[in-house]
Amino acid sequence: MNTVIIDGLAFALPLFIIAIGGIYSERSGITNLALEGLLGVGAFSGAICVTIIGPMFGPGSQIPMYIAFLTAMLGGMVYSMLHGVLCIKFKANQVISGVVINILAMALTTFFTSQANEGIFGKPSNKFVLTASQRITVPVLSEIPVIGAVFTNFYPYEIIIIVIAVVMFYVLYKTKYGMWLRACGDNPHAVDAAGVSVSRVRFIAVMISGALSGLGGMCFAYSISANFSQSIYVGFGYLAIAGLIFGNWKIGPTLGACLLFGFARSGGYKIVDILKMPVSFSDLVMILPYVLTLLLLVFFSKTNRAPRALGEIYDKGKR
Amino acid sequence: MKKNKASLTDKILTKVLGKEKWYGITIPLLSILFALIAGAILLLLLGKNPIVAYQSLLQGSGLLPKENYAGGKNMLTDFTSMLNVLTPMIFAALAVAVAFKAGLFNIGVSGQMLFAGFVATVTIGYSDLPVYIALPLVIIVGSAGGALIAGLIGILKFKFNINEVVSSIMLNYIIQYVVSYFIYTNFLDPVSRQSKKIADTARLTIVNFPIDKIKIDLPLGFVLAIMAIFVIRFLLKKTKLGYEIKAVGLSTKAAKYAGVSVGKTMITSMVISGALSGLAGVTYYMGYLGSIQPKVLTTVGFDAIAVSLLGNSNPFGIFFSSLLITGITKGSTYMTSTIGVSVEIASVITGLLLLFSACGMYVRHLANKSNDRIKEEQLQQLKGGEQ
Numbered sequence: 001m002n003t004v005i006i007d008g009l010a011f012a013l014p015l016f017i018i019a020i021g022g023i024y025s026e027r028s029g030i031t032n033l034a035l036e037g038l039l040g041v042g043a044f045s046g047a048i049c050v051t052i053i054g055p056m057f058g059p060g061s062q063i064p065m066y067i068a069f070l071t072a073m074l075g076g077m078v079y080s081m082l083h084g085v086l087c088i089k090f091k092a093n094q095v096i097s098g099v100v101i102n103i104l105a106m107a108l109t110t111f112f113t114s115q116a117n118e119g120i121f122g123k124p125s126n127k128f129v130l131t132a133s134q135r136i137t138v139p140v141l142s143e144i145p146v147i148g149a150v151f152t153n154f155y156p157y158e159i160i161i162i163v164i165a166v167v168m169f170y171v172l173y174k175t176k177y178g179m180w181l182r183a184c185g186d187n188p189h190a191v192d193a194a195g196v197s198v199s200r201v202r203f204i205a206v207m208i209s210g211a212l213s214g215l216g217g218m219c220f221a222y223s224i225s226a227n228f229s230q231s232i233y234v235g236f237g238y239l240a241i242a243g244l245i246f247g248n249w250k251i252g253p254t255l256g257a258c259l260l261f262g263f264a265r266s267g268g269y270k271i272v273d274i275l276k277m278p279v280s281f282s283d284l285v286m287i288l289p290y291v292l293t294l295l296l297l298v299f300f301s302k303t304n305r306a307p308r309a310l311g312e313i314y315d316k317g318k319r
Numbered sequence: 320m321k322k323n324k325a326s327l328t329d330k331i332l333t334k335v336l337g338k339e340k341w342y343g344i345t346i347p348l349l350s351i352l353f354a355l356i357a358g359a360i361l362l363l364l365l366g367k368n369p370i371v372a373y374q375s376l377l378q379g380s381g382l383l384p385k386e387n388y389a390g391g392k393n394m395l396t397d398f399t400s401m402l403n404v405l406t407p408m409i410f411a412a413l414a415v416a417v418a419f420k421a422g423l424f425n426i427g428v429s430g431q432m433l434f435a436g437f438v439a440t441v442t443i444g445y446s447d448l449p450v451y452i453a454l455p456l457v458i459i460v461g462s463a464g465g466a467l468i469a470g471l472i473g474i475l476k477f478k479f480n481i482n483e484v485v486s487s488i489m490l491n492y493i494i495q496y497v498v499s500y501f502i503y504t505n506f507l508d509p510v511s512r513q514s515k516k517i518a519d520t521a522r523l524t525i526v527n528f529p530i531d532k533i534k535i536d537l538p539l540g541f542v543l544a545i546m547a548i549f550v551i552r553f554l555l556k557k558t559k560l561g562y563e564i565k566a567v568g569l570s571t572k573a574a575k576y577a578g579v580s581v582g583k584t585m586i587t588s589m590v591i592s593g594a595l596s597g598l599a600g601v602t603y604y605m606g607y608l609g610s611i612q613p614k615v616l617t618t619v620g621f622d623a624i625a626v627s628l629l630g631n632s633n634p635f636g637i638f639f640s641s642l643l644i645t646g647i648t649k650g651s652t653y654m655t656s657t658i659g660v661s662v663e664i665a666s667v668i669t670g671l672l673l674l675f676s677a678c679g680m681y682v683r684h685l686a687n688k689s690n691d692r693i694k695e696e697q698l699q700q701l702k703g704g705e706q
């Protein structure tokens with residue numbers, strides 16, 4: 001039971017922070033299918049940074065990891081500006097821009113990974129090896145039955161994510177900028193009439209989504225794979241999109257969706273383990289989160305409603 | 320009034336792009352040109368000769384002759400092997416386009432391809448039916464398999480308001496895992512770690528077909544892909560269904576008022592899209608490859624989204640954009656050997672190409688503005704002349 005909770009959270013939280021990024025972008029009216037590419041570029045920037053600065057710190061030092069998280073957010077943010085420029089300035093189709101950004105991200109990061117390994121570090125390889133992150137256990141709290149698992153063996157990034165998620169929740173629902181952002185997604189003309197630049201609000205929203213996706217990507221790189229390579233692109237970005245749509249573009253329900261994905265995934269592995277099934281069965285169990293999502297959607301998506309102006313190019317003259 | 324003065328850039332832009340009715344062709348061409356220039360700059364930065372690089376792309380995909388060939392091979396070998404990759408790409412891009420016209424985003428093409436390819440493989444591919452029965456059955460089973468999955472997505476969207484992007488992604492995962500479960504438990508080739516090779520009688524590509532002194536891989540599906548291009552064009556341009564699909568895509572509300580059954584049209588367009596994905600699946604898994612690798616979802620379905628955009632969701636445009644993207648991908652292996660640059664450079668060039676073409680709408684917007692300003696100026700001059 002404990003491992004289900006521990007592994008479930010380790011998977012669900014990075015997914016959640018990426019989904020929050022997606023919510024920011026989509027609530028502002030910009031469809032963001034680029035999450036997959038953004039998380040990849042984020043993880044790439046973090047990983048290359050760690051490979052460069054890592055040797056400066058002693059072995060076992062955790063400082064490079066935190067620098068990597070920062071670089072990953074920065075990298076994701078810078079790259080997301082491309083999506084912002086295409087969608088807002090160049091009025092490109094947002095769905096298409098997202099897909100293009102993903103394809104380009106995959107191409108650029110794999111290309112530069114092998115180039116950098118060969119050119120800078122002098123050893124041909126298609127990945128950056130990272131040491132897996134340390135895990136923390138809180139002494140007293142972890143003794144509590146069942147809930148204690150939450151405080152056992154967790155990755156330090158989980159705390160970072162929870163803190164950022166709370167801040168993001170506050171910004172989106174309690175601040176003026178958050179209000180503008182939500183209004184941009186539903187009625188951009190009203191925002192414009194109030195004297196606020198729709199393009200600017202949206203651009204910032206897209207940059208936030210880039211930063212958060214970058215962070216999420218780096219977390220995956222540190223936990224699941226312990227390296228950066230092409231294997232980071234396995235569709236977690238798309239899964240985050242599924243999560244946020246399932247969560248009806250709201251932060252709270254999206255957390256529920258991501259936890260569902262996480263626990264169904266870790267629970268599935270556990271079942272295979274307990275029943276001592278042959279490894280091939282793990283493939284069948286792996287479909288659990290997705291089948292569950294589809295079933296739940298059948299019952300709960302009647303009331304689902306996307307932001308009204310989502311995906312529409314803002315045209316001042318249009319009424 | 321100040322804004323109405325036509326600048327030099329306006330004149331250059333309108334000159335380069337030509338008449339407005341040609342924009343559908345000139346703007347993509349311009350994007351391609353810019354992407355090739357950007358790619359050339361990147362190659363120069365790496366210290367490589369871009370002309371040699373582009374030349375070897377064409378040589379590698381069989382569009383230009385190489386200097387020397389291995390025994391039993393020549394330009395035709397390369398060309399037909401490129402067609403082999405091109406065929407599923409055309410089908411997949413058409414699949415994306417049909418859904419896109421109805422305002423739906425079929426991101427599940429890869430999953431539909433895998434499902435269709437797998438079902439056709441186990442039912443027909445491992446049977447010992449004679450060629451003339453097996454091949455038509457592969458086509459039928461494949462398109463039906465794809466249509467089934469995509470139709471399900473359409474129904475989920477219409478009946479339960481489930482966003483098609485989410486259901487497609489979920490189904491992609493489900494199909495991927497279920498198929499690899501069956502391959503691992505029942506159909507695994509222990510040596511290649513892939514599904515067992517299908518019978519030659521059920522394969523849509525004739526492998527090692529001898530012509531003269533050389534041997535080529537002849538993709539039979541290519542003929543079908545060309546036919547599909549014309550059929551889809553006819554469907555979208557000339558039929559009532561095509562009109563309804565486009566109406567729903569432009570505005571579901573307007574379509575509803577015009578008496579179009581929105582749900583039925585959406586589901587139909589998804590079924591057509593899925594059938595095309597299915598054909599992409601069988602030409603990919605039962606033509607090009609001949610086996611299925613478990614646990615891997617092909618990127619063809621995702622690349623097809625971009626290819627479809629580059630071709631402006633127009634069936635003829637899709638043919639050329641598929642040719643371009645496949646040519647670059649296929650030729651990159653040879654380019655690696657001639658100028659010694661890693662294979663990924665090809666996907667970078669492809670990415671740049673797509674990036675520039677995504678800006679196409681903006682260029683069109685700029686060009687329209689420039690046109691307006693030039694017309695305005697001419698009008699002013701005319702008025703001035705009269706006075």
